[in-house]
Every structure is written in C-alpha cells, then in structure tokens.
Amino acid sequence: MFTFGSSEGVLGQLYPNKWPLEELLPLWRPTMECYYKNVMDVGKKLFGLVALALNLKENYFEQVGAFNDQAAVVRLLRYSGESNSSGEETCGASAHSDFGMITLLATDGVAGLQVCRDKDKEPKVWEDVAGIKGTFVVNIGDLMERWTNGLFRSTLHRVVSVGKERYSVAVFVDPDPNCVVECLESCCSETYPPRFPPVRARDYFHERFSQTLASYSGSD
Numbered sequence: 030m031f032t033f034g035s036s037e038g039v040l041g042q043l044y045p046n047k048w049p050l051e052e053l054l055p056l057w058r059p060t061m062e063c064y065y066k067n068v069m070d071v072g073k074k075l076f077g078l079v080a081l082a083l084n085l086k087e088n089y090f091e092q093v094g095a096f097n098d099q100a101a102v103v104r105l106l107r108y109s110g111e112s113n114s115s116g117e118e119t120c121g122a123s124a125h126s127d128f129g130m131i132t133l134l135a136t137d138g139v140a141g142l143q144v145c146r147d148k149d150k151e152p153k154v155w156e157d158v159a160g161i162k163g164t165f166v167v168n169i170g171d172l173m174e175r176w177t178n179g180l181f182r183s184t185l186h187r188v189v190s191v192g193k194e195r196y197s198v199a200v201f202v203d204p205d206p207n208c209v210v211e212c213l214e215s216c217c218s219e220t221y222p223p224r225f226p227p228v229r230a231r232d233y234f235h236e237r238f239s240q241t242l243a244s245y246s247g248s249d
C-alpha cells in the first residue's frame with residue numbers, strides 16, 4: 030500500500046509526502062502528482078453535478094470551503110490474492126463505508142469488490158461490482174450522507190479474495206478539515222428535519238479514525 034496527499038497547500042506543507050528515492054523511481058512522483066491533479070479535476074466537476082442535482086449552485090461545495098485546501102488522499106492498493114488461514118471471506122478490505130465525500134476508485138478489472146445496496150438489512154446482500162475499463166467506481170462517503178441528510182447514502186463495500194492478485198487506486202475526495210458539514214437546505218424540511226448535527230470535517234475524521242484504531246486494539 031502506498032498513500033499520499035497533495036504536495037501543495039497547507040496540508041501538503043504540514044504533512045509532506047514521503048516519496049521513493051528519485052534515483053530508484055524517477056517517474057514515480059511526477060506520475061503520482063499528475064494523477065492527483067487530474068482526478069481532483071474530475072472530482073470537482075462531479076461535485077458541480079452533485080450540487081446541481083441537489084438544487085444548489087454548481088459551485089456550492091467550493092463556496093462552503095470544501096476544496097479550500099486539498100485534503101484528498103490517494104491510496105494505491107495491492108491484494109495478494111491469497112486466502113488467509115482463518116478462512117475469512119474478506120481477505121482484502123472488510124465491510125466499511127468511506128468517511129469522506131466521495132471516493133473515485135480505479136481497479137485493474139480483477140473481481141473482488143462488492144457493494145451492499147441496503148446496509149440496514151440483515152442478512153446483508155453483497156453484489157459484485159464489475160470493473161469497466163476506463164471508468165471509476167464512485168463510492169459515496171459518510172460525510173456526504175450527513176450533508177444530504179441521508180438522501181445520498183454512503184456505500185457499504187468490501188473486497189473479497191478471488192484467488193488472484195489485484196490492484197486498485199482509491200482517491201478519497203475529502204473536504205478541507207475546516208469545512209463545516211451541515212445538512213443542506215434542499216435536503217430537509219419541517220417534516221424531515223436534519224438527522225445529524227453540523228460537524229467540522231477535522232473533528233469528524235478525528236473521531237472516526239480514533240474509533241477505527243480502538244476497534245483494532247480491541248477496546249471500545
């Protein structure tokens with residue numbers, strides 16, 4: 030796994046990326062930075078469409094500061110394809126939804142990614158996501174669910190082992206840490222009040238990452 034964020038902006042300065050040595054991989058950094066920029070351009074365009082679909086001005090998410098500083102993170106993933114000894118089905122990523130706004134996911138076409146359409150239903154029904162060459166899988170994140178008062182539901186997904194090596198690249202399009210995520214006016218009414226209180230993106234991520242770490246260490 031290799032993770033990196035923006036090389037620019039406040040976050041880029043605060044958390045500088047650790048690149049492989051230039052002598053070893055001279056094209057790595059320029060390739061990654063180019064990918065970051067291009068996928069972010071796609072992400073911003075997509076958010077223009079999301080805003081219009083929600084009866085907001087096309088530049089709404091820019092106006093509320095979601096893209097003031099570039100908070101998106103890119104994760105390059107490799108799944109070995111080996112099943113683990115415990116015989117667990119998910120041998121890549123266990124069921125989760127991404128925390129942020131949206132994730133733009135590129136895969137190498139090897140199967141394994143599954144989504145659950147109705148995350149509240151038990152037992153869960155998992156469907157394979159076909160990898161279509163030249164396209165992104167777009168997962169909705171939890172902050173988008175909060176922003177839209179549940180109109181856009183975050184995608185519960187997982188990666189199961191299919192006995193084949195698999196590569197994917199996920200770009201987590203997350204808002205600026207200072208951006209306040211608050212129920213959109215077009216997504217609530219007197220009869221359908223906001224279900225989530227406003228939250229600053231920084232605090233939300235902090236809470237979610239702490240919970241995740243706690244669950245790994247076995248405490249609450």
Ligand SMILES: O=C(O)CCC(=O)C(=O)O
Pocket residue numbers: 104106122127134136142186188196197198199
């Ligand atoms: O590898 C994939 O297809 C999905 C990865 C993923 O869900 C994640 O990193 O959050």
Ligand SMILES: [Fe+2]
Pocket residue numbers: 125126127132186
């Ligand atoms: Fe994910």
